[in-house]
Amino acid sequence: MKNQLVIYNTLSRKKELFIPLVEGKAGLYVCGPTVYSDTHLGHARPFITFDLLFRYLLYSGYQVRYVRNITDVGHLENEAEESGEDKISKKARVEQIEPMEVVQKYVNTFRRNMTQLNVLPPGIEPTASGHIIEQQQYIDSILQKGFAYEVNGSVYFDVEKYNKLHHYGKLSGRNLEDVRSNTRKLEGQDEKKNPFDFALWKKASPEHIMRWPSKWSEGFPGWHLECSAMSKKYLGEVFDIHGGGMDLVFPHHECEIAQSTASQGKEAVRYWMHNNMITINGQKMARSLGNFITLDQLFSGNHEMLDKAWSPMTIRFFILQAHYRSTIDFSNEALQASEKGLERLMAAIDTLEKLPASGNSTVDVKGLKEKCFAALDDDLNSPVAIAHLFDGVRMINSIAHGQEQIDSAGLDELKSLFKVFVFDVLGLFRETQESTENDGLLKGVVDFLLNLRIEAKTRKDWATADKIRNELNSLGIEIKDTKEGFEWSLKG
RNA sequence: GGUUCCUUGGCCGAGUGGUUAGGCAACGGUCUGCAAAACCGUCUACGGCGGUUCGAAUCCGCCAGGAACCUCCA
Incomplete structure (x- = not known):
């Protein structure tokens, strides 16, 4: 132990x-x-x-x-x-x-x-x-x-x-x-x-x-x-x-x-x-002060001070990015930063699953792991631990781009570190779009349109391709072109 | 008024004597038909004034500003 x-x-x-x-x-x-x-x-x-x-x-x-x-x-x-x-x-x-x-x-x-x-x-x-x-x-x-x-x-x-x-x-x-x-x-x-x-x-x-x-x-x-x-x-x-x-x-x-x-x-x-307390405009958020935002309001975006809805994991990550004995000031900008950072962390974990192992290793997984746990050992310093995790994110992406190599033992250890640390210890999880009854229909329609777009692109009909993309964009669907074809998601 | 604590780069937020925290944004690049997304890189701050020290964001003093508790409060 x-x-x-x-x-x-x-x-x-x-x-x-x-x-x-x-x-x-x-x-x-x-x-x-x-x-x-x-x-x-x-x-x-x-x-x-x-x-x-x-x-x-x-x-x-x-x-x-x-x-x-x-x-x-x-x-x-x-x-x-x-x-x-x-x-x-x-x-x-x-x-x-x-x-x-x-x-x-x-x-x-x-x-x-x-x-x-x-x-x-x-x-x-x-x-x-x-x-x-x-x-x-x-x-x-x-x-x-x-x-x-x-x-x-x-x-x-x-x-x-x-x-x-x-x-x-x-x-x-x-x-x-x-x-x-x-x-x-x-x-x-x-x-x-x-x-x-x-x-x-x-x-x-x-x-x-x-x-x-x-x-x-x-x-x-x-x-x-x-x-x-x-x-x-x-x-x-x-x-x-x-x-x-x-x-x-x-x-x-x-x-x-x-x-x-x-x-x-x-x-x-x-x-x-x-x-310590969560503050809003520098003042403690408290029921008695009337300056509070309920969790349901945060999750739904239903409050005049909110630019948009903030997901539970964004809130959790936001809180973990500050040391528990410091005050943390609420703002939409700060939550936006947390949301983006969390997305990047989760994307790296996806990348990690597909990472190839090499015969040798140029990265120090053991050192990374020790730093992460040393941070938590130091009075639960989660912000420092998360900072080290982002070093790990850079490590993962560098390996994915071929700038660094990792051997299979190191890869196993890196996967284990992220799994244990991010999911089990920090208690984060990947949030997925809530599924609805119309999901299948929507998927069929959007996939159909995007396949038309690929055909247009193949014959270099950029006007049609861009029109499909722009129309879907304005409907709130985000398009990502990939080597394999496309990916899309609903904007949050 | 009493007690305790805080003031870090455009924003958030670590850091307790000497080396790049990190995230977001911004900027540059890679990729792309163009974008978007993604990725890589760059950006060296520490409220003010003094002091201690070879050396201070980090220790001491004063000043300025702010907060929590002193009443239910997470």
Whole structure:
């Protein structure tokens, strides 16, 4: 097994060699979607980033348990608000349907979008609503350890008490004084000892639809609890990697650390990984900012900011062409560049299949392979890995044009490298035109016309040949003349 | 205001002390009846000002601009 993977740990702010808790096995937990709205481009980033990690760990021979939750209970929209209304129930009232109906609708969309992006499904995809009991047990354990208190049917985490023994803020680089001076004093927070205390259990107000019975009150679990409870259940008290967006570092992941430390006396997570944001016009793409483009809109081109539809693989390639810890700015120009680049990569893979082997080799396949994997080993540096792949593209084309030679062993290795790296590890695939019922008819008609054109060309009737080409072009059919005759495709 | 971070060639985007990142675009060429497509080649940047160093995009300081978090957020 290869074990050279180095990952940037938010906790230490350094790159660290990944050494799993149990040799040969890796436990991975990633914060999943809150299913109260359509999945947008910004959401795609963490799931593609950690899909790459998942795939790379699998490729490296690890047995991986990958848990990615679905938040279907809904975080509090405003923790201190009198109504205590959560996102799911709010949306349900607006749409006049059951909360779990909203949940189901957006779960379906989310899963479909992930499949389109070729994101592998995690091994376990637990829902918060399905783990209310585990969350209540978790609250019990924190209460027993004395790090929480109950007020009027709600339970709050006692941050100040916790901070006397542990460092609250270690992940995000804060200390309690920073937090104290920067936490806003909100209305209706009188229950809490301190404004920065956070809810573990919240008593439901009468209009709050999603509610479960507990020994404290009819209510619902606090924002940060589900990840602690479910990761413990499926990965154990301590596990290897916890991932999510950078915007979750504080307070979400900070609170998770506090919860696990309070509950079990030790932290749960060994490596914290956080992806950066996708921006649009330099600003974070977020639902709350209203500057988002949903994945369905991207795939269909149905949005005023889109020049055209962008395919799922273009989106995936676009995201992989930036390092996961850098921001990546959305623009049609950037997507166009990714689309063209991906086409070139895929075309080279076609060429590779037809490449002739020679008696000797003038290219260094082994070196190329090492560079590709070294890049991923270096904190999943996919853009550098892709840059090396493009060196491979040049290598393939040079061989095809006879400027370089490759022997059969090298050819096998090169084919294997591209297959494994592009398809299995990067998770890209070749997108084909969607077939329709009329495909056969269309093919017959176009082939017929292009054969007429070849006849015209044979008798050097350029006027007719050009007319056929231009007419088909204007109808959106792209013609490529080849040595064998012709190829054509519908313009994207 | 506090914490953290960023500023790279026309665009996107790697790179943490000394050698060409890469993609897209552009330009030149090969191919072609002409195109298109494809392929090959060319294009040497690092916000500003100082400092450290034999040598800085890379380290330090100041300035300018921008972002994330501090409230739900991927």
